[in-house]
Amino acid sequence: MTVCSQIAPDLDGTGKNNVSDATQIAGDTITIDENRYGNENGAGGQYNSSSDGFQSIYFEFGDYGVSSGMENTIASNANVAHKASASKIKIEGNCDEFGTDEYNYALGLKRAKAVKDGIAAQGIDTSKMVIVSFGESNPVCSNPTDGCYSQNRRVDLRLAK
Amino acid sequence: MRYLLLLLLSINLFAVDATLKIETDVEHRSRIALVDGSVVPNDKFFKILLSDLKISGHFLADTTRHKGDITSKFIEPALKSKEYVLKYAVSQTTGTKLSIRLLKASDGTQVFKKNYSIPTTSKMPFLAHKAISDINNVLKYPDISWINRYVVFSRYTTPRQSEILLADYTFNYQKVIIRGGLNLFPKWADKKQKSFYYTSYRDLLPTLYKINIYSGAKKKIASSEGMMVCSDVSKNGSKLLLTMAPNGQADIYELNLATNAKTRVTKFNGIDVNGEYVDDESRMVFVSNRLGYANIFKKSIHSSAVSQVVYHGRNNNAVDAHGNKIVYSSRESKNAFGSNTFNLYLTSSRGSGTRPLTTTGTNQFPRFSTDGSVIMYIKHRGSGSSIGYVNLTSQQSLLFPLGGRKIQSIDW
Numbered sequence: 001m002t003v004c005s006q007i008a009p010d011l012d013g014t015g016k017n018n019v020s021d022a023t024q025i026a027g028d029t030i031t032i033d034e035n036r037y038g039n040e041n042g043a044g045g046q047y048n049s050s051s052d053g054f055q056s057i058y059f060e061f062g063d064y065g066v067s068s069g070m071e072n073t074i075a076s077n078a079n080v081a082h083k084a085s086a087s088k089i090k091i092e093g094n095c096d097e098f099g100t101d102e103y104n105y106a107l108g109l110k111r112a113k114a115v116k117d118g119i120a121a122q123g124i125d126t127s128k129m130v131i132v133s134f135g136e137s138n139p140v141c142s143n144p145t146d147g148c149y150s151q152n153r154r155v156d157l158r159l160a161k
Numbered sequence: 162m163r164y165l166l167l168l169l170l171s172i173n174l175f176a177v178d179a180t181l182k183i184e185t186d187v188e189h190r191s192r193i194a195l196v197d198g199s200v201v202p203n204d205k206f207f208k209i210l211l212s213d214l215k216i217s218g219h220f221l222a223d224t225t226r227h228k229g230d231i232t233s234k235f236i237e238p239a240l241k242s243k244e245y246v247l248k249y250a251v252s253q254t255t256g257t258k259l260s261i262r263l264l265k266a267s268d269g270t271q272v273f274k275k276n277y278s279i280p281t282t283s284k285m286p287f288l289a290h291k292a293i294s295d296i297n298n299v300l301k302y303p304d305i306s307w308i309n310r311y312v313v314f315s316r317y318t319t320p321r322q323s324e325i326l327l328a329d330y331t332f333n334y335q336k337v338i339i340r341g342g343l344n345l346f347p348k349w350a351d352k353k354q355k356s357f358y359y360t361s362y363r364d365l366l367p368t369l370y371k372i373n374i375y376s377g378a379k380k381k382i383a384s385s386e387g388m389m390v391c392s393d394v395s396k397n398g399s400k401l402l403l404t405m406a407p408n409g410q411a412d413i414y415e416l417n418l419a420t421n422a423k424t425r426v427t428k429f430n431g432i433d434v435n436g437e438y439v440d441d442e443s444r445m446v447f448v449s450n451r452l453g454y455a456n457i458f459k460k461s462i463h464s465s466a467v468s469q470v471v472y473h474g475r476n477n478n479a480v481d482a483h484g485n486k487i488v489y490s491s492r493e494s495k496n497a498f499g500s501n502t503f504n505l506y507l508t509s510s511r512g513s514g515t516r517p518l519t520t521t522g523t524n525q526f527p528r529f530s531t532d533g534s535v536i537m538y539i540k541h542r543g544s545g546s547s548i549g550y551v552n553l554t555s556q557q558s559l560l561f562p563l564g565g566r567k568i569q570s571i572d573w
Binding site for chain 1: 281317320321323327336337338339340341342343344345346361362363365366367372374375376377386387388390392404406409410411431432433434435448455478479501525526567569570
């Protein structure tokens with residue numbers, strides 16, 4: 001770098017440069033509170049597990065395949081879905097806190113898709129199901145333990161309202 | 162194995178080069194001292210000026226805060242060995258007012274003089290940034306106007322709740338723009354930073370909105386089952402790279418805002434996310450698990466061929482690009498639970514010239530400045546988090562502490 005060897009320009013002190021030109025940062029920005037409008041879960045968004053008779057499906061670290069231990073839970077959820085055939089089912093993918101950014105949301109999505117496919121294999125119409133990934137945004141447990149993290153690697157199911 | 166050894170050797174050599182460059186560059190920076198003429202001294206303002214001078218890479222600032230009359234051309238004898246003396250006075254009685262005079266240290270000759278004012282006190286850091294970028298321009302150093310820009314970021318508050326905030330690059334200024342609900346992945350929509358895109362979870366499906374930060378006007382852009390993220394915006398703002406999953410598969414799409422036409426760019430039956438325009442924007446880099454783990458790949462927007470960009474690390478799960486420069490985060494430890502070491506690496510769109518930018522802690526969310534000269538990132542080390550900056554030209558780095566809430570995504 002040789003730029004520092006340049007001669008600095010001498011400007012007079014007549015006040016030519018005395019301008020308040022920071023207008024691009026002077027404008028006031030807004031604040032929006034989306035809780036004013038309510039949200040589908042209530043203002044606090046407190047529920048964190050499955051509802052409406054469904055049971056959550058749990059996954060191994062970094063994995064998005066349904067384990068054999070969870071197959072009975074998939075069948076149970078398919079029965080609940082069959083009885084609620086008039087309603088749409090929302091399948092929510094969740095992750096623990098060890099991923100980052102977009103990739104973790106995609107991992108949650110793969111988990112939700114795996115559960116959707118498992119329930120569809122039991123004869124439930126796929127058009128009755130909608131999947132959404134919440135990534136690491138919806139933990140049910142925040143203690144720094146393996147048992148706690150495993151509770152967050154899950155798929156929740158509920159009726160879409 | 163031979164190629165692995167060659168790569169590791171190359172990385173080590175680059176790391177050594179970086180250290181040597183820091184030492185030699187010190188001699189090329191302008192030595193400058195700050196003289197505070199404020200009626201009420203403001204320690205925070207002084208520290209922000211020092212940060213601006215340091216991260217510019219063009220100044221070697223005296224870290225002692227000297228006091229003196231801003232109107233006088235008198236230079237303390239001890240400061241005459243410097244090249245410049247910056248005299249300033251800041252006041253926050255009504256709004257924020259700042260006066261600066263840049264003097265030659267040798268004889269007190271005035272080089273530059275300017276007054277600034279804004280109607281608020283909270284945006285005081287921006288006046289410091291503007292003053293230093295003006296001085297930098299007067300001295301005809303390479304542009305550092307990126308220090309004047311807003312940073313937009315989202316952070317989690319409680320389960321399924323987040324907020325989106327604006328900050329200056331030091332995070333001394335922070336303001337909530339959207340609170341309540343789950344709103345994620347903010348991304349600036351235009352160069353002038355009047356609007357940004359973000360994903361809202363208010364409706365049944367994740368939905369992308371564009372919001373004007375001054376008027377609050379919102380426009381729905383698109384929604385998708387599964388997930389919806391605006392990963393990148395083309396330079397002229399006319400096209401977006403989105404991660405969507407209309408069929409339950411996370412794939413990258415290009416949205417033409419003029420025609421509202423969506424082009425599906427990836428079709429892999431796995432995870433494809435984080436598309437970033439590269440080179441002349443006819444190509445992109447992205448994160449995919451197509452080899453069984455998260456890694457960085459490149460492909461043309463309009464053809465199917467995919468090429469691997471990074472050949473080390475077992476989990477390279479975040480990337481950003483500027484021109485042909487690429488920065489990515491690479492996991493370098495194997496803890497299934499607990500903290501892992503993530504380091505940032507700089508490479509090119511051809512995968513050449515790879516070098517590490519960080520060596521300790523968990524370093525994630527890398528983002529280039531608008532001119533590609535500086536990289537912003539989040540560092541977690543121990544129980545604390547910081548916002549970090551690496552100036553790629555001068556190798557200068559800076560860290561500013563962050564609060565305890567977890568950052569979800571960030572852009573500037």
